[in-house]
Amino acid sequence: MKQRFQRYLRTEAQPITAYIRQLVLAEKVILVLSLPIALLIITLVVPTARAQQYPQFEVDPLYPELPFGDKWLTGGIGGMCIDSQDHVYLLNRQNVVADDLDGSKLAPPVIELDAEGRVVRGWGDPDILGGRLHDCHVESNGNIWIVAAATGYIQKWANDGSELLMQIGESGAYDSSDGSRQGSPLNSDRAQFFLPGSIDVDPANGDIYVADGELPGGNARVAVLNSQGEFLRQWQLNRSTSETELTPLPHCLRLSADGFIYVCDRGADRIQVFDKLGNFVRNIAVSFEPLSPTDNRASGSRGTAVVLAFSPDQAQRYLYVVNQNSVMIDVLDRETGERVSSFGEGPGRYRAQFTLPHGIGVDSKGNVYIAEQEGRRLQKFNLLNLN
Numbered sequence: 558m559k560q561r562f563q564r565y566l567r568t569e570a571q572p573i574t575a576y577i578r579q580l581v582l583a584e585k586v587i588l589v590l591s592l593p594i595a596l597l598i599i600t601l602v603v604p605t606a607r608a609q610q611y612p613q614f615e616v617d618p619l620y621p622e623l624p625f626g627d628k629w630l631t632g633g634i635g636g637m638c639i640d641s642q643d644h645v646y647l648l649n650r651q652n653v654v655a656d657d658l659d660g661s662k663l664a665p666p667v668i669e670l671d672a673e674g675r676v677v678r679g680w681g682d683p684d685i686l687g688g689r690l691h692d693c694h695v696e697s698n699g700n701i702w703i704v705a706a707a708t709g710y711i712q713k714w715a716n717d718g719s720e721l722l723m724q725i726g727e728s729g730a731y732d733s734s735d736g737s738r739q740g741s742p743l744n745s746d747r748a749q750f751f752l753p754g755s756i757d758v759d760p761a762n763g764d765i766y767v768a769d770g771e772l773p774g775g776n777a778r779v780a781v782l783n784s785q786g787e788f789l790r791q792w793q794l795n796r797s798t799s800e801t802e803l804t805p806l807p808h809c810l811r812l813s814a815d816g817f818i819y820v821c822d823r824g825a826d827r828i829q830v831f832d833k834l835g836n837f838v839r840n841i842a843v844s845f846e847p848l849s850p851t852d853n854r855a856s857g858s859r860g861t862a863v864v865l866a867f868s869p870d871q872a873q874r875y876l877y878v879v880n881q882n883s884v885m886i887d888v889l890d891r892e893t894g895e896r897v898s899s900f901g902e903g904p905g906r907y908r909a910q911f912t913l914p915h916g917i918g919v920d921s922k923g924n925v926y927i928a929e930q931e932g933r934r935l936q937k938f939n940l941l942n943l944n
Contacts, residue, residue: 611897612868612875612888614925614938616909621674621935629664629679630657634928634935636704636864637916640695643672645918645926647935648690648703651683666690667703667718672920674937680718687712687728691771692755692809692916702756706771709750725765725786726750732769732776742776744769748788751776755810755821755864759833764789768810768820777805779820779835792835794822809864813891814873823860828878841876841894845883857882859913866919867891877925879914886917886927886938900925906932 625631632652639645647668665679666686687705694702699716710726725748726732732749733740742751752775755768763784770777781789794805809821817838818831828841843861859881868875875897876889884904887896902909916928923940 610942612923613898613941614900615941617924617937617939618908619674620937621670622676626662626664626668626676626679628661629668629676630661631664631668631933633913633930633933634916635690635706635930636692637918637926637928637935638693638695638701639918639920639926640699641697641921643920643922644677644695645670645674645920645935646693646695646701647928648693648916650690650930653933667693667701667714669716670935678717685721689771691753694756694758696758697760702758702765704753704756704767706752706754708753711750711753711756711765711767723786725782742770742774744776744778744791744793746788746791748780748782748786750780754808757810757812759812764833766810766812766818768807770805770807773804773806777807779807779810779818779831781833781835790835792831794820794825795829795831795837795840800825806860808860808862811865811867813867814871819865819876821860821862821865823862826857826861826882828862828865828876839894841889843878843880843887843889843896845880847882861887864915864917866917866925869919869921869923877917877919879917879927881913884911884914886914886925900938901927909936909938911936 630653631649633650634647635650636648649664649666649668651663666681666683668679669677671677686703688707689705691706692704700713700722701716702713704711709731710724710728712721713723714721730736731738732743732745732751750769752771753767753769754771757766765782767780769780778791778793780791783789794807804824806823807820808823811819816833820829822829826843830838832838845861847856861880861882863879863881865876865878867873874891876891878887878889880887885899885901888898889896901911906912911929912932913930914927915930918926925938927936
């Protein structure tokens with residue numbers, strides 16, 4: 558019987574298998590083969606087009622490692638950043654429930670985790686760092702920039718917090734009509750800020766880009782300084798003649814590898830793209846649809862474009878955007894601006910859900926980290942596939 562089956566394969570089955578091989582090489586078929594004894598069943602499925610794959614994620618239930626530091630308790634995580642070694646830095650606002658400190662210790666304002674989610678160190682004096690910690694950026698040498706949104710300055714620290722290396726802007730002063738928090742915003746051509754929200758640094762020349770104006774009543778601009786902290790230029794969010802009523806809130810800012818500035822235009826539910834000189838390039842709308850009736854409640858007030866990060870591939874093909882209205886993470890095609898998918902399980906405090914997500918970062922492997930302000934935690938979402 559074995560000889561008869563081998564003769565069948567050499568003669569009658571050979572033309573069929575050769576034809577199938579040609580189709581496979583042409584990537585035109587999907588094959589399912591079953592070969593019980595002498596029966597060869599071949600199923601061909603001819604697709605009309607190759608299916609497009611997009612990044613898919615799964616929450617990591619074991620991240621970060623516990624116990625967290627020395628039984629540390631965090632308040633709202635106002636922002637986060639990731640360095641070249643995939644270490645994660647959390648900005649802890651320390652707004653904890655006082656009674657919880659009976660069973661814990663207050664975590665420091667800045668917390669560093671290694672790539673496995675283990676606490677490396679914590680540091681920082683909240684009185685020096687400033688109120689409402691909001692964003693950070695780690696330079697290639699490990700120095701870390703920190704933005705506290707309740708202030709008029711930005712700071713650069715040694716990686717371990719042992720030394721304040723630079724402060725741009727005076728403590729206790731604001732870029733306002735009377736220099737106080739109560740004054741009117743000036744958006745002046747100088748290195749002083751008024752409620753800064755976000756920072757990024759151009760690796761090519763060290764220029765510092767700051768989104769200045771996290772809340773209404775503060776400045777509303779992107780300010781650019783050189784590596785020594787000297788003012789270079791500024792620009793405001795783009796508004797058409799029909800958009801003058803839209804409140805300009807540059808809530809986040811990131812530089813792409815191809816030299817563009819992506820700014821969260823939070824009040825308009827979109828991302829605005831500029832070149833490095835401030836020339837407006839385009840809008841990327843970020844939408845949402847409420848899942849519950851809106852007749853007797855406010856809707857859509859948090860914003861759809863709150864913070865963003867790029868995928869780590871060379872082309873930075875995708876934008877990951879924290880959408881606080883849908884309480885999901887939207888995945889946008891950076892070239893087209895199209896939303897291709899979303900991940901997360903919406904609002905809540907269970908696994909993969911979010912309670913006011915406010916920070917985002919992506920490591921070198923493509924995993925995404927989400928910091929929650931009201932949830933007071935960090936969640937890691939592992940990348941399951943890669944285009």
